[in-house]
Amino acid sequence: MKIRTLVSVFLLLVGLALLFVPALADNSGSDVPGVEPGDPIPGQPITPQAPLPPSPDYTRISGLILTVSGALLMVINFARSALSVNPDSRAMQIQTYITEHPGCGESDLVKYLGYSRGSTAHQIQKLIRNNRIREVSYRSTIRYYPAGVPETETDLLSAASAKEKPAAIIKALGGGPLTLSALSKETGNSLSSLRWHLTRLEEDGVISAEKKGKNVWYFLRK
CATH class of the missing domain: 1.20.5 (Single alpha-helices involved in coiled-coils or other helix-helix interfaces)
Structure with a gap:
C-alpha cells in the first residue's frame, strides 16, 4: 500500500x-541581419505560404x-x-463467520456468505497471512479457526466451550444424552443451527451421536 x-x-x-512548464520558445532566427522571422526579405519575391498546422504540445x-x-x-x-x-468487506465478513462458527470449512463459507470459491479462497489466504485466522488440517479436511484457538486435539473441548452456542450444547449434554428437539428446547437454538454445530462437535470428537429408533441421541464423549 x-x-x-x-x-x-x-x-x-x-x-x-x-x-x-512553459512551452519552449521558438529561437530559430533569420539568416538576414535585422529581419525578424516571418518578415519578407528584401530583393526576394514574396511567395504565399500555407499556414502550418500547430504542432502538438507533447x-x-x-x-x-x-x-x-x-x-x-x-x-x-x-x-x-x-x-x-469496512465491516461489510468480504474479509471482515469471512473473519466474523469463522469467529462465530469455529471449525468451518471453505464450502461452508461459500454456501452461507454467497461468494465465489475463488474469491473466498483469496480472502482466506489474506486473513491467514495477517494472522487473523488459523488453518487446521483435521481428519482429512481443512478447518478454519479464529487466531488464538487452541491447536491440539485435546483442547478442542475447551475451544468449543469458549463459544456461546457450542458451550450451550456441551452444557446441556452434560446432564445426559438428548435428542435434537430436546437440545433445541434446552438451548433455545433453531434446529438448523443445532445441526451445524452438532456436526462440527461430532467431527472434532467432542460429542457422539447414536440412532435409537426414530431419534438420534447426542452425548458427550468420555
Whole structure:
C-alpha cells in the first residue's frame, strides 16, 4: 500500500510539473541581419505560404496523462484502504463467520456468505497471512479457526466451550444424552443451527451421536 501511494504521488507531482512548464520558445532566427522571422526579405519575391498546422504540445499532453494516472491511482488506494476496514468487506465478513462458527470449512463459507470459491479462497489466504485466522488440517479436511484457538486435539473441548452456542450444547449434554428437539428446547437454538454445530462437535470428537429408533441421541464423549 505504501509503495502504491508513493507511486501515485510521484506521478501526480511529475504530471503537474509538466503541465505548468512553459512551452519552449521558438529561437530559430533569420539568416538576414535585422529581419525578424516571418518578415519578407528584401530583393526576394514574396511567395504565399500555407499556414502550418500547430504542432502538438507533447510536454503538456504527457503531464496531463501522468496527472490523471496519479489521481486515479490515489483514488484506488483510498478505496482499497477504506474497504479493508469496512465491516461489510468480504474479509471482515469471512473473519466474523469463522469467529462465530469455529471449525468451518471453505464450502461452508461459500454456501452461507454467497461468494465465489475463488474469491473466498483469496480472502482466506489474506486473513491467514495477517494472522487473523488459523488453518487446521483435521481428519482429512481443512478447518478454519479464529487466531488464538487452541491447536491440539485435546483442547478442542475447551475451544468449543469458549463459544456461546457450542458451550450451550456441551452444557446441556452434560446432564445426559438428548435428542435434537430436546437440545433445541434446552438451548433455545433453531434446529438448523443445532445441526451445524452438532456436526462440527461430532467431527472434532467432542460429542457422539447414536440412532435409537426414530431419534438420534447426542452425548458427550468420555
